[in-house]
Amino acid sequence: MGKRKTEAAPMPGRYPVDMGEVELLRDLDRPQGWLLSTSGVPQSYVDLEDPTYLDFEYVRLMADVIDAIEEGPLDVVHVGAGACTLPRYVAATRPGSRHIVIEPDAALVQLVRDQLRLKSVPRLKVRVADGRTAVGGLHDASADLFILDAFSGATMPVDLATAEYMGDVARVLKDSGALLVNIADGKGLAFARRVVATVRGTFRHVALLAEPGILRGRRFGNLIVTASPAPLPLRELSRKAAGGLTQARCVYEEDLVKFVAGAPPIRDGDAVITPVPPPELFG
Template sequence: MAREKEPLPGRYPVTFGEVELMRDLDRPDGWMLSVDGVPQSYVDLADPSYLEFSYVQLIAAVADCLPPGPLDAVHVGGGACTVPRYLSAGRPGSRHIVVEPDEGLVQLVRDQLRLKSVPRLKVRIADGRAATAALPDRSADLFVLDAFTGATMPIDLATAEYMAQVARVLRPAGTLVVNVADGRGLAFAKRVIATVGEVFGHVALLGEPGILRGRRFGNLVIAASAAELPTGPLTRKAAGGLTQARCMWGEDLAKFIAGARPIHDGDAVLSPVPPPAVFG
């Protein structure tokens, strides 16, 4: 059997700029993709169950609490396809649609990070909003929204109108998972939570205590569904993981976001930019 090509570290031009592919000196098969100095994706090519970033661990925690068996999943924001690799390893037979607008980045991941080894995965080179609108009704069990332009979330993927499209694509018991980044005061994150809550009947928030208190810039993970969420298992899994995160829902979450207005198309909203020290 031919040996798989070893990735080659370095800087690579992609459609929307340049990315750097770096080897993890602590893990022989670990690789990091960085965009403009911002760590964007991490994969261990030998062990897809290994998740380096704490927010990805929380996304995986939500997926792990779903009923057993393969999933039909949509991923808006491709990167190195860390979550599809994780789900395919843990839930054989899962099918993935990955939406990524940067064709050059997708080709780099194909060439260097063995994307072809992920079964039942299709990549669509498209804008997240347009690609979601083209998906069939009730076709997904899991919808992962992890889309960033550099270090900021595109506002057109944070509106109630877009969330309604996501709800259309999900099956009645399907789950949305959103990665959102914010800092002091969490004003933007609270508005995104309010937006999701306007569309979905059940919402939970997972995050590290320091980020939830607004003490430092970081990532929070929102889970939402038209059906009841497994908040008990989610709470235990989040608290027992490497991140030791909290899970908030119901009255506690309502108090947390009190006064936050949902985001709608056309609203003048700025996605927060992390301070330079975050990635310094």
């Protein structure tokens, strides 16, 4: 018998991709921890030995929502996955899950395959396409979970935040399925309010999770929206959010109406001002 081929260790450095350049950095505190960043903006963190280790606070909030879904394997669509932190997490915590990862940057996908052992994630398929085109080709009622975590730099693309796109996402979700959206916003939260208004216009049940300082618009950061045609486990989500390292809040029902504060939904063609993080945020 031949010797088993040893996987090459990832190589830190800067790598050209289709949409610019990314940097791969080793975590000096965790031997198998790696950070992927774009233009100085942290995009993904993975631990190649422990896929259940989640370094980013907002990713832990997303994992709290995933953990609250009924037990068992899931059919998951990921729009924008970076180094595929959440596909790895779901594969580890829910064996047998199937993943469709949609990512427009073919060179980035190849980098993650070559350097960060993407092939080790079972039942994962990557479709190199933009989020709107690829989702339009997915079957009706085919997903238990739809994760929208797509960014251009530090900003969510507006064309993935419109009512028309959310309608297509709703079509792909099963009646019991859940949507997870990662938004970044800062002072005033004008963009986040419009995205939440858009999701509320499509889904009957919606909740928002974030740290109190971010919810009050005091600092730039990530807010997680979850939505479903079916009732959400609000008590469990509130408990998990408050009990985690981030001590976040879960906002829903009348409090969510107050958060939106009459902001209009985003529609295709609308002029939308997207938030820009303060220059010192990632310094």
